[in-house]
Amino acid sequence: MNTKFLTIALAMMLVCFTGFAQTTQPAVIEDFKPSVLNQPFQQYPQVNSQGYARFRIYAPNADSVRVSLGLAGQGGTKLTKADSGYFTGTTAGPLDEGFHYYHINVDGGTFNDPGTGNFYGSQRWESGIEIPAKDQDFYALKDVPHGHMQQVLFPSKSTNTSRVAFVYTPPGYENGKSKYPVLYLQHGWGENETTWGLQGRANLIMDNMIAEGRIKPFIVVMTYGMTNTGARPGFGPRTPTGNLAPGSARPDSINRRAPAGGGMAGMIANNGFQTVLLDELIPYIDAHFRTIAKRDGRAMAGLSMGGAETKVITLAKPEVFGYWGLLSGGNYTPTDLEGKQKPKFIFISYGSKETGGANGLPKVESDLKAAGFNVATYVSPGTAHEFQSWRRSLYQMAPLLFK
Amino acid sequence: MNTKFLTIALAMMLVCFTGFAQTTQPAVIEDFKPSVLNQPFQQYPQVNSQGYARFRIYAPNADSVRVSLGLAGQGGTKLTKADSGYFTGTTAGPLDEGFHYYHINVDGGTFNDPGTGNFYGSQRWESGIEIPAKDQDFYALKDVPHGHMQQVLFPSKSTNTSRVAFVYTPPGYENGKSKYPVLYLQHGWGENETTWGLQGRANLIMDNMIAEGRIKPFIVVMTYGMTNTGARPGFGPRTPTGNLAPGSARPDSINRRAPAGGGMAGMIANNGFQTVLLDELIPYIDAHFRTIAKRDGRAMAGLSMGGAETKVITLAKPEVFGYWGLLSGGNYTPTDLEGKQKPKFIFISYGSKETGGANGLPKVESDLKAAGFNVATYVSPGTAHEFQSWRRSLYQMAPLLFK
Numbered sequence: 001m002n003t004k005f006l007t008i009a010l011a012m013m014l015v016c017f018t019g020f021a022q023t024t025q026p027a028v029i030e031d032f033k034p035s036v037l038n039q040p041f042q043q044y045p046q047v048n049s050q051g052y053a054r055f056r057i058y059a060p061n062a063d064s065v066r067v068s069l070g071l072a073g074q075g076g077t078k079l080t081k082a083d084s085g086y087f088t089g090t091t092a093g094p095l096d097e098g099f100h101y102y103h104i105n106v107d108g109g110t111f112n113d114p115g116t117g118n119f120y121g122s123q124r125w126e127s128g129i130e131i132p133a134k135d136q137d138f139y140a141l142k143d144v145p146h147g148h149m150q151q152v153l154f155p156s157k158s159t160n161t162s163r164v165a166f167v168y169t170p171p172g173y174e175n176g177k178s179k180y181p182v183l184y185l186q187h188g189w190g191e192n193e194t195t196w197g198l199q200g201r202a203n204l205i206m207d208n209m210i211a212e213g214r215i216k217p218f219i220v221v222m223t224y225g226m227t228n229t230g231a232r233p234g235f236g237p238r239t240p241t242g243n244l245a246p247g248s249a250r251p252d253s254i255n256r257r258a259p260a261g262g263g264m265a266g267m268i269a270n271n272g273f274q275t276v277l278l279d280e281l282i283p284y285i286d287a288h289f290r291t292i293a294k295r296d297g298r299a300m301a302g303l304s305m306g307g308a309e310t311k312v313i314t315l316a317k318p319e320v321f322g323y324w325g326l327l328s329g330g331n332y333t334p335t336d337l338e339g340k341q342k343p344k345f346i347f348i349s350y351g352s353k354e355t356g357g358a359n360g361l362p363k364v365e366s367d368l369k370a371a372g373f374n375v376a377t378y379v380s381p382g383t384a385h386e387f388q389s390w391r392r393s394l395y396q397m398a399p400l401l402f403k
Numbered sequence: 404m405n406t407k408f409l410t411i412a413l414a415m416m417l418v419c420f421t422g423f424a425q426t427t428q429p430a431v432i433e434d435f436k437p438s439v440l441n442q443p444f445q446q447y448p449q450v451n452s453q454g455y456a457r458f459r460i461y462a463p464n465a466d467s468v469r470v471s472l473g474l475a476g477q478g479g480t481k482l483t484k485a486d487s488g489y490f491t492g493t494t495a496g497p498l499d500e501g502f503h504y505y506h507i508n509v510d511g512g513t514f515n516d517p518g519t520g521n522f523y524g525s526q527r528w529e530s531g532i533e534i535p536a537k538d539q540d541f542y543a544l545k546d547v548p549h550g551h552m553q554q555v556l557f558p559s560k561s562t563n564t565s566r567v568a569f570v571y572t573p574p575g576y577e578n579g580k581s582k583y584p585v586l587y588l589q590h591g592w593g594e595n596e597t598t599w600g601l602q603g604r605a606n607l608i609m610d611n612m613i614a615e616g617r618i619k620p621f622i623v624v625m626t627y628g629m630t631n632t633g634a635r636p637g638f639g640p641r642t643p644t645g646n647l648a649p650g651s652a653r654p655d656s657i658n659r660r661a662p663a664g665g666g667m668a669g670m671i672a673n674n675g676f677q678t679v680l681l682d683e684l685i686p687y688i689d690a691h692f693r694t695i696a697k698r699d700g701r702a703m704a705g706l707s708m709g710g711a712e713t714k715v716i717t718l719a720k721p722e723v724f725g726y727w728g729l730l731s732g733g734n735y736t737p738t739d740l741e742g743k744q745k746p747k748f749i750f751i752s753y754g755s756k757e758t759g760g761a762n763g764l765p766k767v768e769s770d771l772k773a774a775g776f777n778v779a780t781y782v783s784p785g786t787a788h789e790f791q792s793w794r795r796s797l798y799q800m801a802p803l804l805f806k
Contacts, residue, residue, distance in 0.1 A: 039527055059512030063464060109462030111514040118521045118528060124442055141565055146556040153549035162544055174691050288577050
């Protein structure tokens, strides 16, 4: 046998018998830079061009510091202590493009990485890290006209407080007289009204799409989609909500976590959010902003639980919204829609790594089309049930609304 | 000697010789409630009706947890570990009314208390706790019409990025046509554009003053007052600023802390903020909001370093603002003002515990009045160089502006 054949045969044997494929992972490139979500002056955490993340935490008398990010099934990334008192470590592999929540564990207690800003998810203000993406231009801060992100407080009788919403008004809105369509855009479980702005960068995505003429401008309304907590503190200019009125007892409900049992459907069915949205938020928005206050000027979409809420509410009240979007939040079927007022347009998306949803999507789309519905679907390449899927989905969905 | 006399004598001797007075501090009343600034579902930290704060941190394998709040000179409050793995403790004495920044130290590392929201001060996102105040009604969330807090991104050539500002528009602004005066309101050192809203509750204070007819409505603009960091990340819908444009190098300046030497005056003199405010922010506000765009419709005020900036800028450019306010941020003297265009009104305030400033204030006021200036001063009772002084100062100053 000639040398070349032997070499190939040997290489193949190594692959089979030693997991050689693992040991030929490309070397980690030492071009780490601070994550763009770090607090001012904070050098760590860092990310490199391949998507590896590197952490550095000062806790000189601690025994153990672990980061919740890293290879699945390995309990995150355990950091190594140096004599300097700094714990450092790098993820064992690259992370997916885009935004990731995380926290750290210091001697058994959960804390945030003091290097990063804070992002509300999993019912707490978490740390966050941003992995650069090849397509990150569409959510960059660019030198284009910018819309305004308005925090509004709207009265809610049903939850006995004022509730917070963020309203994106397009560039030029404040200087004009015309009316705009409105997208009501909901967050996922454990998140809140700041999420689409902070993690999702919805306002920057809108600014950029408008600047390049990709979309007809519209208003975006982002509110808190849960009512299980009653009056829930916002952090503002996400200012405190009703439970902060002096002298008022803190509602019991504030201390109850979202119920673990009953599942998502049960939680949504019992959720008073439909009342908040339809009876309280929409009237407030229509009274305080120049909106096209009818079905054809109104869209609703949401990610994950926000998608599930969108599905429940649009099927219960199909006359309210003309355009419906589910982002990693379930599907519509012709059976769901039978006998109901038809939406003008349906959008459904998943990350490619959400294989159940993503793999089933072609059939979901063809079934809906066969039944006469106007539908578009999208699968975000290389991302999972995370924000890069949803930033991209907003970018794909927006040009198709209000047509 | 009769028994009564002996008893009194004995008591007096105990006071003198055993510090009995200290042991007669009122007992700590066990009516602790979660601080209103806690994250949802978080029971700790707690405060009681006397202003004591109680902390509880889970770190089962840690040796030491300390809280930065407590009696001065005692290095904060050291918490005690229980078998459950929780560290608990109560401050040795009551804290002043109002908002307090803090952080915790776990085995030598600085972290935030996972129980609270985050508040930007001392150049980092800190934990925060709210001690109820007798006069807290004026900053409560009430069932009154609410203004909107708008995050705007304005172009800044001088710092080569888009910068963030929060703009409070009064209730009804969005439905009207009239023009409004504008107060430019600055934060202190180590704080940022979110501070007056989050810690200061400026929007709620404005809402309430307007609802009770205490003030003529005006717009409030709150921006980031430092330029030493070049493009500085904001956390949004305080969305990222210029340094997050993909592919752009992170400006070196982002990694430089505010210079320690040179003092406040040096830092302000070298600060490009005057250019940002006068040449970039004011034109943006006048172009995008219905403002009375002239001296008599413009006020500037600030707390601490923001007051120092106000003083420097108003004295350098007295024609820009008609109303000037220094909140724990220095004084004006007739000498400062000699030969310059006279302001319509000057406001100067301190917390009572800022004894230097507070004790000197009557003379500052009488000197200015004797020199023909329209001036009002205010001392906030029982507070120090902290936010309760500044919330109250805003409440005192606002009715006197734009008259």
